[in-house]
Amino acid sequence: MASRKSKRVSFDNSSKIVEITEENESEFSESVTISKDEFDPDSMDIDLTTGKKRRNIGQSSEKSSSSGGGDSKEEFTVPLLTTSWALVPYHLLLLLFNIVVDGTIMEDVREGVQKAFYGLSVLSLIFAVLVNEAVKGEKTKNARSDGPTNFEFFYVALSFPLSIMLSVPVYLTFLLFGAPAGRLNALTFYLASHVSVIAFYPLLNVYKFTDKNAKKIWWKLLTFQVANWKFNQVYCTAIGTLVGCWLGVLPIPLDWDRDWQDWPITVLFGAYAGGFLGGLASYAYGCYVYSKMKSRIS
Numbered sequence: 001m002a003s004r005k006s007k008r009v010s011f012d013n014s015s016k017i018v019e020i021t022e023e024n025e026s027e028f029s030e031s032v033t034i035s036k037d038e039f040d041p042d043s044m045d046i047d048l049t050t051g052k053k054r055r056n057i058g059q060s061s062e063k064s065s066s067s068g069g070g071d072s073k074e075e076f077t078v079p080l081l082t083t084s085w086a087l088v089p090y091h092l093l094l095l096l097f098n099i100v101v102d103g104t105i106m107e108d109v110r111e112g113v114q115k116a117f118y119g120l121s122v123l124s125l126i127f128a129v130l131v132n133e134a135v136k137g138e139k140t141k142n143a144r145s146d147g148p149t150n151f152e153f154f155y156v157a158l159s160f161p162l163s164i165m166l167s168v169p170v171y172l173t174f175l176l177f178g179a180p181a182g183r184l185n186a187l188t189f190y191l192a193s194h195v196s197v198i199a200f201y202p203l204l205n206v207y208k209f210t211d212k213n214a215k216k217i218w219w220k221l222l223t224f225q226v227a228n229w230k231f232n233q234v235y236c237t238a239i240g241t242l243v244g245c246w247l248g249v250l251p252i253p254l255d256w257d258r259d260w261q262d263w264p265i266t267v268l269f270g271a272y273a274g275g276f277l278g279g280l281a282s283y284a285y286g287c288y289v290y291s292k293m294k295s296r297i298s
Helices: 057-067 090-102 109-139 150-165 167-176 182-206 214-222 233-249 265-297
Strands: 003-011 017-026
Touching: 090 109, 090 265, 109 150, 109 182, 109 265, 150 167, 150 182, 167 182, 182 233, 182 265, 233 265
Parallel strands: none
Antiparallel strands: 003 017
């Protein structure tokens, strides 16, 4: 029987790659099944971007401590959720469509922005409950969920005004980047409120400030030190929101003299579209990598 030289990938009980060896084997190969719920890019010893084996920091630290050759520590990383359709911010697309169809923002920008914020607040609260359920389901995969607890409802309600408070640093950042003040100052602050709720409210419900490592997690989130960030749907939603704001500024100075070029209509549209596309792109990328890894393993 013909033989070939190939790489054998070994898994432990949690579907984690523990060994990669090269050996001669027959053309008959054993397939390994990995379920989507157990798929976690951070727990694998293969970098999904480069396809190369990466050093297992935890194992190396155990070896060094057992041999007495150093005190290396495992590097702290931001926890990553399993790719889920429930974390895609569909409500942003619905709200953007409603703003355009309603048309109030074209007639009176201030009234339109305020009206849009009311809708954003209601749907964001519902989305936060779904996010909390997704997080709880990730932590207790084998347990049956009985729905949100009183504490979870309380946290969802408490984190919403906190996300609005974060609109103050967002507003100051807009001013530093040249956003108009003066008579348009109120509109700039309304824009900051929208962006803060879209970008930070889901993050506050995934990475709670009541968690043990909340300080470390938020430091890495705010300084863009998130490993495998392309798989992090809520983080990509926040990044997409900021990128959408930046792209939304581009049509304003053009000499077209259109109503939709008034501040901050295009920036607001960019924030909603960018947030939705960021979360959707992360979900699609996670599904693509999972299917690709599954086909390679089998």
